Amino acid sequence: MTEVIFAILTIALLLYVILGGADFGGGILELFTRGKASEVVSRAIAPVWEANHVWLILVIVILFVGFPPVYSTVLTTLHIPILLALIGIIFRGSAFTFRHYDIQEETPNKIYSSMFRYSSLFTTLFLGVSVGGIILGEISTDYSKGFYEIYIHPWFNLFSFSIGIFLIILFAFLANIYTLVEIKDEKEVDRFARLAKYMIAALVVAGGVVFAAAEINGHHLFLEFLQSPVSIVFVVLATLALPILWKNLKRNRQNLLRLVAGFQTTMIVGGWFAIQFPILVNLKDAPDITLQNSKAPEQVQFYMLIALVVGVLIILPYIGYLYKVFKFSTVSEPPQNANKDSGEM
Amino acid sequence: MDEFMAARWQMGVSLGFHIIFACIGMVMPWFMFVSEWKWVKTNNPVYLDLAKAWAKGVAIFFAVGAVSGTVLSFELGMLWPTFMEHAGPIFGLPFSWEGTAFFVEAIALGLWLYGWGRLSKKVHLYTGLVVGIAGVMSGVFVISANAWMNAPAGFDWVNGQAENIDPVAAMFNRAWFHQTHHMTIAAFSATGFAVAGVHALLYMKTKYDIHARAIKIALAFAAVAAILQPLSGDHAAKMVAKLQPAKLAAFESHFETTTRAPLVIGGIPDVEERKLNHAIKIPGALSFLAQGDFNAEVQGLEEFPRDEWPPVMFTHFSFQLMVAIGMFLALLGVIFLIGTFKYKHWLTKKWWLILLVIATPLGYLAVEAGWMVTEVGRQPWIIYGIMKTRDSLTPMPGIQYTFYVIAAIYLMLTFIVIWLFSRQIKMLHLKYRSND
Ligand code: HDD
Ligand code: HEM
Ligand code: HEM
Numbered sequence: 001m002t003e004v005i006f007a008i009l010t011i012a013l014l015l016y017v018i019l020g021g022a023d024f025g026g027g028i029l030e031l032f033t034r035g036k037a038s039e040v041v042s043r044a045i046a047p048v049w050e051a052n053h054v055w056l057i058l059v060i061v062i063l064f065v066g067f068p069p070v071y072s073t074v075l076t077t078l079h080i081p082i083l084l085a086l087i088g089i090i091f092r093g094s095a096f097t098f099r100h101y102d103i104q105e106e107t108p109n110k111i112y113s114s115m116f117r118y119s120s121l122f123t124t125l126f127l128g129v130s131v132g133g134i135i136l137g138e139i140s141t142d143y144s145k146g147f148y149e150i151y152i153h154p155w156f157n158l159f160s161f162s163i164g165i166f167l168i169i170l171f172a173f174l175a176n177i178y179t180l181v182e183i184k185d186e187k188e189v190d191r192f193a194r195l196a197k198y199m200i201a202a203l204v205v206a207g208g209v210v211f212a213a214a215e216i217n218g219h220h221l222f223l224e225f226l227q228s229p230v231s232i233v234f235v236v237l238a239t240l241a242l243p244i245l246w247k248n249l250k251r252n253r254q255n256l257l258r259l260v261a262g263f264q265t266t267m268i269v270g271g272w273f274a275i276q277f278p279i280l281v282n283l284k285d286a287p288d289i290t291l292q293n294s295k296a297p298e299q300v301q302f303y304m305l306i307a308l309v310v311g312v313l314i315i316l317p318y319i320g321y322l323y324k325v326f327k328f329s330t331v332s333e334p335p336q337n338a339n340k341d342s343g344e345m
Numbered sequence: 346m347d348e349f350m351a352a353r354w355q356m357g358v359s360l361g362f363h364i365i366f367a368c369i370g371m372v373m374p375w376f377m378f379v380s381e382w383k384w385v386k387t388n389n390p391v392y393l394d395l396a397k398a399w400a401k402g403v404a405i406f407f408a409v410g411a412v413s414g415t416v417l418s419f420e421l422g423m424l425w426p427t428f429m430e431h432a433g434p435i436f437g438l439p440f441s442w443e444g445t446a447f448f449v450e451a452i453a454l455g456l457w458l459y460g461w462g463r464l465s466k467k468v469h470l471y472t473g474l475v476v477g478i479a480g481v482m483s484g485v486f487v488i489s490a491n492a493w494m495n496a497p498a499g500f501d502w503v504n505g506q507a508e509n510i511d512p513v514a515a516m517f518n519r520a521w522f523h524q525t526h527h528m529t530i531a532a533f534s535a536t537g538f539a540v541a542g543v544h545a546l547l548y549m550k551t552k553y554d555i556h557a558r559a560i561k562i563a564l565a566f567a568a569v570a571a572i573l574q575p576l577s578g579d580h581a582a583k584m585v586a587k588l589q590p591a592k593l594a595a596f597e598s599h600f601e602t603t604t605r606a607p608l609v610i611g612g613i614p615d616v617e618e619r620k621l622n623h624a625i626k627i628p629g630a631l632s633f634l635a636q637g638d639f640n641a642e643v644q645g646l647e648e649f650p651r652d653e654w655p656p657v658m659f660t661h662f663s664f665q666l667m668v669a670i671g672m673f674l675a676l677l678g679v680i681f682l683i684g685t686f687k688y689k690h691w692l693t694k695k696w697w698l699i700l701l702v703i704a705t706p707l708g709y710l711a712v713e714a715g716w717m718v719t720e721v722g723r724q725p726w727i728i729y730g731i732m733k734t735r736d737s738l739t740p741m742p743g744i745q746y747t748f749y750v751i752a753a754i755y756l757m758l759t760f761i762v763i764w765l766f767s768r769q770i771k772m773l774h775l776k777y778r779s780n781d
Contacts, residue, residue: 047458069430086416101405296437315452318453
């Protein structure tokens with residue numbers, strides 16, 4: 001039962017990375033391209049971002065109900081980077097909505113746009129840093145040590161920030177692929193296809209940096225990686241998918257591109273989980289928090305599982321419908337500017 | 346400010362901020378549904394305009410509700426990790442269901458807001474209803490979690506650990522029912538009067554038909570809710586008398602255990618002297634309200650150790666404020682119903698519109714006051730009778746600073762949202778002026 005719940009947790013996290021990540025990436029992409037992509041990004045994100053970010057909430061709920069020590073330990077020791085990410089989430093969500101719904105005027109619009117872009121970058125960075133902190137194993141639960149030791153050191157290091165940067169590139173890459181699919185103009189397609197290639201290159205480099213940074217910070221990630229056949233397979237598959245992606249960038253094979261990018265992300269997250277499993281949080285001076293030693297009692301898991309399964313059965317078809325209406329519909333040319341035309345919200 | 350106070354303030358500010366948007370998120374979809382339904386029925390384009398105008402405002406509120414809610418689900422653990430570690434598995438069941446409700450709501454909202462012209466008329470209409478139902482469901486789930494903090498159930502507390510956890514019993518704890526009906530009704534009443542008040546102000550200025558119709562839809566819900574509210578509140582008070590006598594004693598400033606206890610109106614509690622000054626007292630009424638018998642005994646604060654008293658002054662004033670507003674809004678509700686069925690001309694009179702404008706913020710004020718009664722009145726407990734709030738505080742120092750940051754952000758967002766809202770109204774009026 002614990003494994004099933006953990007599987008749902010993994011899937012929720014994965015969907016958050018793929019779907020929510022593309023939303024974050026939209027903001028980052030806008031930043032990188034100085035607003036070039038903003039129209040497409042807005043149109044693509046607007047109907048789905050609320051639904052996409054509920055995956056994060058689901059992850060949190062599963063953690064505090066099913067694996068409470070994970071929730072309490074992580075939120076205590078990584079309080080600072082998580083708070084920073086939350087501040088980013090506040091600014092991002094509100095700026096995006098304000099931009100979409102406020103009267104279209106130049107100055108406020110510019111402010112919303114830059115708030116949206118910078119907070120997308122900022123939030124992603126600190127989400128990544130927090131994940132880095134969880135993996136690295138410098139978290140200590142001996143709260144009598146100093147402030148720096150407990151609350152700063154576990155995440156303020158090269159490794160955590162390298163994860164943050166990796167995540168930024170990954171999210172921007174996902175957004176780039178989704179955007180590419182939406183663009184009709186030939187010249188723009190070229191432009192974004194080129195950008196996607198740069199990002200793939202950057203992603204490979206950043207991945208290398210993550211492993212190097214791990215070594216520098218004393219965490220032998222590469223060794224662990226070599227010892228985990230599943231993650232080797234995953235990374236190989238992710239790499240093998242690269243040429244397919246590369247080749248098809250310019251040809252307008254919409255669903256294939258999306259699929260491959262989603263697949264690669266799945267492999268990356270899967271690879272990470274395979275290395276970690278069954279450890280959930282690496283601790284410094286105490287036994288690590290694992291699936292087994294942190295799980296809630298049977299009874300609790302049982303009822304949560306029912307709620308999750310019923311929930312998934314309701315949600316998945318419904319979400320599929322949402323995507324069908326907005327992402328894959330043939331009438332995907334709504335009026336350019338939502339606010340000038342009262343016929344369209 | 347010490348760490349502990351800062352954490353409590355941060356929690357209070359974050360929740361007090363979120364609840365406004367949550368109320369709007371629960372109630373506005375119903376108003377929009379009715380408006381759209383009337384449009385489908387009558388083909389009068391004013392109703393379509395109204396639904397769309399509301400939707401634009403609501404989309405902004407929704408987004409702020411969603412981000413502030415997301416912050417909350419982390420904050421619980423960032424501020425009260427010990428509490429969450431023990432309570433999470435016990436009161437987590439409603440949260441697990443709430444996840445589904447959030448999802449359904451967010452998906453339906455996306456479809457509704459952006460689906461004009463893409464969904465068929467009928468599907469679109471009922472999608473709006475789905476948003477409303479899912480919103481109310483999420484409210485009910487999260488409140489049953491909160492109710493569990495007031496009336497812990499579904500576990501045995503053995504040496505500081507929970508054993509034999511029964512999540513279902515925890516979810517349907519004894520405070521579950523009164524808190525959910527009272528809160529749901531409150532959301533409708535508060536949001537209804539707020540909407541009616543804003544449109545009343547605009548109607549006085551412009552006389553546009555759209556505002557008159559908006560007032561009607563909002564008040565149809567709000568009037569019924571406001572009249573039910575005192576009944577529902579009475580039930581809540583009876584339950585509190587049973588479950589948390591110290592809370593009842595605190596908000597009534599009832600210091601000594603007595604029979605024929607008086608109901609007090611107003612008054613300033615003097616906690617040191619253990620008396621209530623300058624209050625109007627209705628003999629026996631509190632006994633009757635709490636126990637259904639004018640001569641029943643009502644426990645006073647003296648029954649409880651001094652360090653287990655909630656802040657008396659604060660809960661007392663909050664309770665008085667809530668009840669006063671409740672009575673006033675119920676009166677408005679009655680006037681509206683009489684006006685609708687008998688004296689139609691009342692409802693276009695200036696005095697009536699002015700009353701509505703006055704009522705604009707009152708419902709939300711009562712919601713905040715009601716939550717102060719509930720949450721502050723539970724102190725010093727975080728899980729009533731089981732765990733003290735102080736013992737569950739995060740070990741991280743410097744919460745003052747995180748509190749200042751969060752408070753500043755929310756304050757700023759409040760101003761921005763108000764500003765955006767006024768711009769939406771201006772835009773609506775521009776449209777109508779050009780139509781004239
Ligand atoms: C429009 C808002 C509003 C109005 C007019 C009232 N209330 Fe209320 N009240 C709330 C909004 C609210 C609330 C914010 O929704 C609370 C907080 C927790 C809850 O479940 O509801 C609440 C809590 C609350 C509690 C505490 C419940 C607990 O701690 O378990 C009591 C005893 C009352 N109310 C009683 C009343 C009475 C006798 C009213 C008479 C008119 C009244 N309320 C009007
Ligand atoms: C949205 C409406 C709510 C408001 C306005 C509200 C308000 C408050 C306030 C003012 C406090 C501080 C009390 C004090 O320290 O004196 C508080 C504390 C708290 N509330 Fe609520 N609350 C709300 C709903 C909830 C819900 C639904 C939950 C949980 C499911 C919850 C959980 C808590 C917790 C864990 C604390 C901290 C511990 C404590 O101070 O007792 N609250 N809330
Ligand atoms: C009385 C208390 C509360 C009520 C009635 C309430 C109700 C609601 C409603 C109706 C929504 C959806 C509407 C909107 O997005 O504006 C919402 C959003 C949200 N609330 Fe609350 N809430 C309460 C307290 C809390 C607490 C204590 C938490 C965290 C533990 C929380 C977490 C959330 C989250 C994560 C969202 C975003 C969901 C989304 O993205 O759709 N809420 N709340």
